[in-house]
Amino acid sequence: MIDEFRKLFPDLTPRFFRAPGRVNLIGEHTDYNMGFVMPIALDMNCYVAVAGSNDRKTHIHSLDRGEGFDFDPDVAFAKPRKNWTDYVIGVAQQLSMRGVRILPMSMVFHSEVPEGSGLSSSAALEVSAALAFLNGRTYSGVEMAKLCQRAEIDFVGNPCGIMDQYISVFGEANRALELDCRSLSHKPVELPANAALLAVNSMVKHDLATSAYGDRVKECKAAVAGIARLHPEVKALRDAKLEYLENARLDPTVEKRARHIITEDDRVEQFFAAARRGDLDQMGKLFVASHRSMQHDYEISCEEIDFLVDTALTIDGVYGSRMTGGGFGGCTINLVRPDRVDAFTKEIVDRYQARYNKQAPVFNCVPSSGAREVKDLSTIPATNKTSS
Structure with missing residues (x-):
């Protein structure tokens, strides 16, 4: 420079x-x-x-x-x-x-x-x-x-x-x-000192300005409008409860988007509490639950990211894995035992290379x-x- x-x-x-x-x-x-x-x-x-x-x-x-x-x-x-x-x-x-x-x-x-x-x-x-x-x-x-x-x-x-x-x-x-x-x-x-955070880059590029990111924003606004007809105190999905979806008569896709946001907010609170008490098993479970919600309800994952998550969960020493970021590519974040970092890195890179013929850079997230x-x-x- x-x-x-x-x-x-x-x-x-x-x-x-x-x-x-x-x-x-x-x-x-x-x-x-x-x-x-x-x-x-x-x-x-x-x-x-x-x-x-x-x-x-x-x-x-x-x-x-x-x-x-x-x-x-x-x-x-x-x-x-x-x-x-x-x-x-x-x-x-x-x-x-x-x-x-x-x-x-x-x-x-x-x-x-x-x-x-x-x-x-x-x-x-x-x-x-x-x-x-x-x-x-x-x-x-x-x-x-x-x-x-x-x-x-x-x-x-x-x-x-x-x-x-x-x-x-x-x-x-x-x-x-x-x-x-x-x-x-x-x-x-x-964060607990006895775990490492490793990001794995799928090398799938996304451009949020032209992707479905804007569609998700609109779908969330539609969910708020539908819920607010029965619960006017709801100004954003942060204010909604899961049971509000039962009678809101939302479009099925909009309802799925709302379910992800409502449950994801709850997972953040749970993750904070688990981190404070050093509960790595619970932190890992919340990682996985978050990914499944993004995969099925918010529909912002992709084949390569799902492969990285599913593969990580088969590797010894991994507490949990999920996509991180806006979606449609990018990275996964993985909670890994420190003594398994090198083995995890080699295995995830090798298996991704074998499947997609792509190198997947791994970043130690400090x-x-x-x-x-x-x-x-x-x-x-x-x-x-x-x-x-």
């Missing part, structure tokens, strides 16, 4: 910021239903080197893609370009709308978070961009998460919840956060701290953190 920055902007001295990706342990698609989620921030980050500009333009460059784009800092009427730059320009636009002056900047981005993996490379890019545009100016963490979410909804066109941006800002080392997506408050819980300035450049690693 330093070499690239010096090559592109030889007269400037940059500051460095980072924002992590995330893996969600449980609570899938509950965030935009005002419910509960339990993510961790990862020790995989999107980094940005930033300094002023020698002209009146903002220059953004991706080290990973080997390409850049220049734009006018007056972003009020900017239009989406339908590529990675939209996440950066959308953040600038949201900051500007909130009264933050967007100064001409020079930026180089580099991300360790694999795209399309369900580990939220987009939120890591958004939050790192926000830090770069602020360039040391103070800003509320909650407001930063909200504006980054808004950029993805309004500018990128993906109707996402706030979980990804929130955990990228507020992540804590060695802890998961139970986030209340209505109050935007959280409770940390230390709960890490949220977005911040990087002052010690020796902490920026040279390579991605993959087990295989």
